[in-house]
Amino acid sequence: PIYILSTDEPFHFELLVPLGESIYGGADIGPILRTAKNITPGDFDSFSTAFFNLANYKKSQAEDPALAYNPVNVRESWFAASTYFCRADFYLHVNWDDPRINIYWGEQISAFDKAIAALPIPGHRVKTSTSDFDIEAIWFPASTDSNTNRPTLILGNGYDGAQEGLYHTVAVPGLARGWNVITYEGPGHPISLHLILK
Structure with a gap:
């Protein structure tokens, strides 16, 4: 049922x-x-x-x-x-x-x-600036060892979804498998809309 x-x-x-x-x-x-x-x-x-x-x-x-x-x-x-x-x-x-x-x-x-x-290995926000807009992202490293190359999942949410929601659905399983994860939001995503409204 x-x-x-x-x-x-x-x-x-x-x-x-x-x-x-x-x-x-x-x-x-x-x-x-x-x-x-x-x-x-x-x-x-x-x-x-x-x-x-x-x-x-x-x-x-x-x-x-x-x-x-x-x-x-x-x-x-x-x-x-x-x-x-x-x-x-x-x-x-x-x-x-x-x-x-x-x-x-x-x-x-x-x-x-x-x-x-x-988090045991803390995540943190990063920003990439372009000539037209900023890309807001969150970096989740899988390890504190920066000398080891690891695959990285690059995650953007669909339509108007917030990047924070990606952590619990995709990022955690990726991190558990030893992958770094970065989520991002661009124009039209929540962070840009909220910054406009401030």
């Missing part, structure tokens, strides 16, 4: 996205299933609010000194918070004047950056 997360088909699909990211530490299954129950089908604000609340809960866990005894706990809480802020932002783009768009995006980026800084 298929478990329907929402009677609203687009909402059902958008709830499957973070569930897919849970495989490699991008989200938590139980909280997503509970959050799905709090979303009113067809109500964009309901979807956004439910994920914003979940994101803030995970952020509070990441910042809680009582839970900081293990760096994996903290890192995974930051990754989950980033995923949930991204989901909270998703349906706001019906109205690009909505101030929550940049607020939630900023929270997503901040949480993701804290998570990748806490």
Whole structure:
């Protein structure tokens, strides 16, 4: 049997996205299933609010000194918070004047950056400038040994997808196999759109 997360088909699909990211530490299954129950089908604000609340809960866990005894706990809480802020932002783009768009995006980026800084081999943001635009990227080295040549996966998300989402779906398996990974965003991707709106 298929478990329907929402009677609203687009909402059902958008709830499957973070569930897919849970495989490699991008989200938590139980909280997503509970959050799905709090979303009113067809109500964009309901979807956004439910994920914003979940994101803030995970952020509070990441910042809680009582839970900081293990760096994996903290890192995974930051990754989950980033995923949930991204989901909270998703349906706001019906109205690009909505101030929550940049607020939630900023929270997503901040949480993701804290998570990748806490990786055993930290990832970091890099920028390549051209005459017309900047290419924003995130570099994930597979090893601290810079003297060994390794294959590198170069990942760009489709359409308007954020590069951060690629970490939990493609980058983690690549890194586990000893490949370096670089994700990027160009014109039309979220980072360029958000920078225009600032």
